[in-house]
Amino acid sequence: MELTFLGTGAAFSASAYNASILIDRSILLDAGAPLAVHLPKAGLSLDAPRSVLLSHFHADHTFGLAALMLGRVLANENAPSLKVFGPVGTTDYLQRLLDLAWGEDMRRLAWDRLELGVTELQGSDRFEVEGSQATAFRMRHSSRLNCLGFVIERDGVRLGYTGDAELSPELEALVSAADHLITEMTYDAEAGAMHLARRDVQSLMQRHPDTRFIITHRASDNGAVSGALMARDFETVTLPLR
Numbered sequence: 001m002e003l004t005f006l007g008t009g010a011a012f013s014a015s016a017y018n019a020s021i022l023i024d025r026s027i028l029l030d031a032g033a034p035l036a037v038h039l040p041k042a043g044l045s046l047d048a049p050r051s052v053l054l055s056h057f058h059a060d061h062t063f064g065l066a067a068l069m070l071g072r073v074l075a076n077e078n079a080p081s082l083k084v085f086g087p088v089g090t091t092d093y094l095q096r097l098l099d100l101a102w103g104e105d106m107r108r109l110a111w112d113r114l115e116l117g118v119t120e121l122q123g124s125d126r127f128e129v130e131g132s133q134a135t136a137f138r139m140r141h142s143s144r145l146n147c148l149g150f151v152i153e154r155d156g157v158r159l160g161y162t163g164d165a166e167l168s169p170e171l172e173a174l175v176s177a178a179d180h181l182i183t184e185m186t187y188d189a190e191a192g193a194m195h196l197a198r199r200d201v202q203s204l205m206q207r208h209p210d211t212r213f214i215i216t217h218r219a220s221d222n223g224a225v226s227g228a229l230m231a232r233d234f235e236t237v238t239l240p241l242r
């Protein structure tokens with residue numbers, strides 16, 4: 001399994017782009033990065049992502065979709081279809097996002113040409129994405145939003161992704177179900193609400209010693225976490241880690 005990190009910064013990072021990770025050049029985990037720039041910069045076309053998994057509806061995880069969706073159909077009349085998996089409300093959210101970004105006519109054009117397929121998920125839902133089995137986990141992040149994490153089983157790897165999360169029993173279950181985990185670590189020094197801090201990630205690592213940790217979604221960079229891989233923008237990582 002190959003991971004391409006298109007954005008590894010938290011919402012207001014001054015040094016890294018917003019959240020987006022591409023699995024095997026075909027499955028996007030979140031879409032916060034400026035994908036119309038970052039996919040080509042990573043050597044890929046806007047046609048590459050076939051499925052997008054959205055963890056929640058914050059701008060730093062979703063706003064890259066507007067340019068990806070319309071840019072793809074304008075660049076290629078025969079653009080491949082696109083599937084989006086996300087929390088309950090994803091269809092409505094995407095409609096509003098595209099309406100705001102480009103207006104109703106362009107929203108319809110992009111939606112139709114992409115034959116957009118939207119699957120709305122709740123915690124514990126099992127689904128299939130690009131030939132791989134996956135599970136959604138309800139995450140605790142924003143009380144006003146449905147927030148999900150995911151585990152995808154692919155090429156013998158059980159890859160977990162927290163999206164944005166606080167410590168919770170559901171997060172522990174997600175980590176237990178994964179042998180590799182892409183986790184957010186928004187706070188380096190002090191702990192804060194809505195997100196994981198360095199000490200939270202270290203405690204997760206202690207409770208789940210058999211899981212390999214890959215850290216992303218950082219607001220600042222105060223150095224590595226011992227035993228974990230610190231992801232960087234445009235880095236490509238092959239799993240399983242050695």
Ligand SMILES: [Zn+2]
Nearest residue numbers: 010011060164
């Ligand atoms: Zn975020």
